[in-house]
Amino acid sequence: MSINEQELQNKVEKVVDNYMKRAKSFHRQRSSISMNEEQRDLTQEIAEKEFQKNTLLEELLKQISLIIDNLIQRHLFDFQNQLLHLQNELYQLKTKQFHIGSQESTIKQTLVLSKNSSFTDFNEQFLSEDQIKNLKNKIKNLKEDVNKKTQYHDSLINMLLDQQKDLKENLRKNQYDLDVKSIEKRMLDQIWLSVETQSRDFVETKFHQLKQLVESNNQKQKEKDAVMWTIVNECKCEMDKMNLKLNSVNNILHEIKENNNWFPRIWKAK
Structure with missing residues (x-):
C-alpha cells in the first residue's frame, strides 16, 4: 500500500470514528427525549380513550333505556285503547239488551283484568250466546295480539342488549390492543437503544470486514x-x-x- 493510500485510509477511518461518536451521542439524546414525549402522549391518549369509552357506554345505556321505556309505553297505550274499545262495545251491547228486555233489570257490569290480560268475570245474563261468543273471540284475539307485540318487544330488547354486550366486548378488545401496542412500542424502543449503544469496536470490525x-x-x-x-x-x-x-x-x-x-x-x- 502506498503512502497516499495509507493517509487516505487513515483520514477516512478518522472521519468515520468522529461520525460514529457524534451519532451515538445524538441518538442517545434524541431517544431519551423521544421516549419521554411518547410516554406523555401515550398516557394522554389512553386517558382520552378511556373517557370516550365511558361516555359512549353511558350514552348507549341511556338510549337503550329510552327505547325500552318507549316500547313499554306504546304497548301499554295500545292495550288500554283496545281494552277501552271492548268496554264500550260491551256496555253498548248490554244497554241495547236492557232496552229490549225488562225495565226492572239493571245491568251490573264487573270487569276484572287478570294476569293473562283478559276478562275473567262479567255479567252475561242479558247477552245472547252469539254476542257472548263474539265478545270472547274478540278478547281472545286481543290477547293473542298483545302476546305477539310482547314477544316482538322482548326480541327487540334482547337484540339491543346483545348489541350493548358486543359494544362492551369491542371496547374491551380495543383497550387490550392499545395496551399490547404500547408494550410492543416500548420494547422496540429499548431494543433500538440497546443496538445504538453497542461498542465502537464491533462497528469498526464490521466496517473493515465490509471494506x-x-x-x-x-x-x-x-x-x-x-x-x-x-x-x-x-x-x-x-x-x-x-x-x-x-x-x-x-x-x-x-x-x-x-x-x-x-x-x-x-x-x-x-
Missing part, C-alpha cells in the same frame, strides 16, 4: 472482466472469418443465378 470484502469483489470482478473481453475478442475473430466465408458463398450463388448454369459450376467446384 475488505468490497476490495476482494472488485479484484475478482476485474479478473472476470479480463477473461470476458478475451472471449469476446476471440468470438469476434471467429465471426469475421465466418462472415468472409458467407460472403464468398453468396458471391458464388449470385454468379450461378445470373449465368443460370449451376450444374457445371458445382461439378467444377467439386
Whole structure:
C-alpha cells in the first residue's frame, strides 16, 4: 500500500470514528427525549380513550333505556285503547239488551283484568250466546295480539342488549390492543437503544470486514472482466472469418443465378 493510500485510509477511518461518536451521542439524546414525549402522549391518549369509552357506554345505556321505556309505553297505550274499545262495545251491547228486555233489570257490569290480560268475570245474563261468543273471540284475539307485540318487544330488547354486550366486548378488545401496542412500542424502543449503544469496536470490525470484502469483489470482478473481453475478442475473430466465408458463398450463388448454369459450376467446384 502506498503512502497516499495509507493517509487516505487513515483520514477516512478518522472521519468515520468522529461520525460514529457524534451519532451515538445524538441518538442517545434524541431517544431519551423521544421516549419521554411518547410516554406523555401515550398516557394522554389512553386517558382520552378511556373517557370516550365511558361516555359512549353511558350514552348507549341511556338510549337503550329510552327505547325500552318507549316500547313499554306504546304497548301499554295500545292495550288500554283496545281494552277501552271492548268496554264500550260491551256496555253498548248490554244497554241495547236492557232496552229490549225488562225495565226492572239493571245491568251490573264487573270487569276484572287478570294476569293473562283478559276478562275473567262479567255479567252475561242479558247477552245472547252469539254476542257472548263474539265478545270472547274478540278478547281472545286481543290477547293473542298483545302476546305477539310482547314477544316482538322482548326480541327487540334482547337484540339491543346483545348489541350493548358486543359494544362492551369491542371496547374491551380495543383497550387490550392499545395496551399490547404500547408494550410492543416500548420494547422496540429499548431494543433500538440497546443496538445504538453497542461498542465502537464491533462497528469498526464490521466496517473493515465490509471494506475488505468490497476490495476482494472488485479484484475478482476485474479478473472476470479480463477473461470476458478475451472471449469476446476471440468470438469476434471467429465471426469475421465466418462472415468472409458467407460472403464468398453468396458471391458464388449470385454468379450461378445470373449465368443460370449451376450444374457445371458445382461439378467444377467439386
